[in-house]
Amino acid sequence: MKKDIRNMVEKSQKHCEEIGLSRDMVFSRKIIDGSELKDELDKSRDLVLAAIPFIDQLYKFVKGSDFFIILTDANGCILNIVGDEKILNDAFSFKMIPGAYMDDDNIGTNAMGIVINECIPVQILGDDHFINAYHKWTCSAAPIMDPGGKLIGVINLTGYTQGVHPHTLGMVVAAAFSIEHIIAEGAVRKKRKMHEHIKECRAVYNFDKIVSEDSKFLDTVEYAKKISRSKSTILITGETGTGKEVFVQSIHNYSDRANMPFVAVNCGAMPANLIESELFGYEEGAFTGAKKGGSEGKFQSADGGTIFLDEIGEMPIDMQVRLLRVIEEGVVTRIGGIKPIPVDVRIIAATNKELLEAVGSGKFRKDLFYRLNVLPIYLLPLRERRGDIMLLIDYYMNKISRKLGKNKVIFDETEMTKLTNYSWPGNIRELQNVVELVINTGELPAEIAGVKADVQYAAKKAKEEKIYNLHAMEKEYITKALEECGYNISKTAKTLGVARNTLYKKIKDFSIKCP
Secondary structure, three states: OHHHHHHHHHHHHHHHHHOOOOOOOOOOOOEOOHHHHHHHHHHOHHHHHHHHHHHHHHHHHHOOOOEEEEEEEOOOEEEEEEEOHHHHHHHHHOOOOOOEEOOHHHHOOOHHHHHHHHOOOEEEEHHHOOOHHHOOEEEEEEEEEOOOOOEEEEEEEEEEHHHOOOHHHHHHHHHHHHHHHHHHHOHHHOOOOHHHHHHHOOOOOOHHHOOOOOHHHHHHHHHHHHHOOOOOOEEEEOOOOOOHHHHHHHHHHHOOOOOOOEEEEEOOOOOHHHHHHHHHOEOOOOOOOOOOOOEOOHHHHOOOOEEEEEOHHHOOHHHHHHHHHHHHHOEEOOEOOOOOEEOOOEEEEEEOOOHHHHHHOOOOOHHHHHHHOOEEEEOOOHHHOHHHHHHHHHHHHHHHHHHHOOOOOOOOHHHHHHHHHOOOOOHHHHHHHHHHHHHHHOOOOHHHHOOOHHHHHHHHHHHHOOOOOHHHHHHHHHHHHHHHOOOOHHHHHHHHOOOHHHHHHHHHHOOOOOO
């Protein structure tokens, strides 16, 4: 097989030379936008929607490891791209954006191009890529076929060469297979009735599954239970991997809406062109490819229950305006429609970003921030609850070893010290992955085993202490607004875009002294 792939790479590179591509080129020769891109997205709408949960799942697995995921159509046009900020910025600098074509004719030899030509999964390393700009990357791609065996798209996972493992291709193949299965079942084309939504959209986590002996974290759990039965919006903040979705589902299952739908939407994984119709629905004929009879959106699907807006900081500004209306008026209007549809939905949002910074830079509406942040929950990073680290390791060691049918691994005192002092930048999600790796290999990963734990921790902590606490920033933001408005409550409330009562509550909560 390796020989066959080598022949494919050589064949592709020869073709690129024959058609006059330059190894110094950086951008695809074909990039579409505007209405042309919208038409392509509409044509591939079922593929894009079927792929979203699996792109999200794949990204959660590699998040924080410098990877990005691309979904293309059968011609190589990028339909969706999701990934870590650093490597994604690299990709964007090469104009790897929705509308850019990744086939051999337009960007030279790469994994997606070979998949389009050969319809087989492939992993392309470093200088196997035709253009020099891609030599720092390894790309793993797999075809997505329709039930008739026709290529309809490609899913690709790209990372820096030094960080990619052969099993990466296996994950991509699994994602492609899952997408094919969804498309074959016609799941994205079914219009479900309400009772079907209730059956399909369910939260599985509850507070009993949260493992901790940390007093501060347990206080957060009790606070979350206390606010579960409220209708007010909740904003959960915290670093990647701290368990935000576990809390969201637990809150839903602890509330009086537990038997009603739970609908999760990843605002960062959904293309901007599709997010409006997915959230709010559309009427028949609203756009090219719209279903006969139209379609209800996620808010209607969640009626009577809870909608979870993950990565809310990634929501486009124009969608933020519409979300604000839903919160304030309790109605949605489908694309192409004029009739407001009442919805009874409890909104819980989550983000790992500092939303107040986004408010300050104009990327997030301040009025929406305060509407969402009525009941804030901040989840501590694992490094601030070190007493839980070995407790969690023991919990996942038991759980994962049973699942894999393997023996548990016992750590010696030195290894336990290193595990406890490690900074865990990926938090609980990283801890789970480390435990699974140890069960399979019997060894700690190099970043934990190969560095003096106490030195590593000290260096990380010094850096982490510079990070602003969200609530401290909010207090500073309100205090500054009060000062600029001469402590006039009405004027300050108007400036912040909140009600006077809300502002009074914030002043009291943060113990802000007004002269």
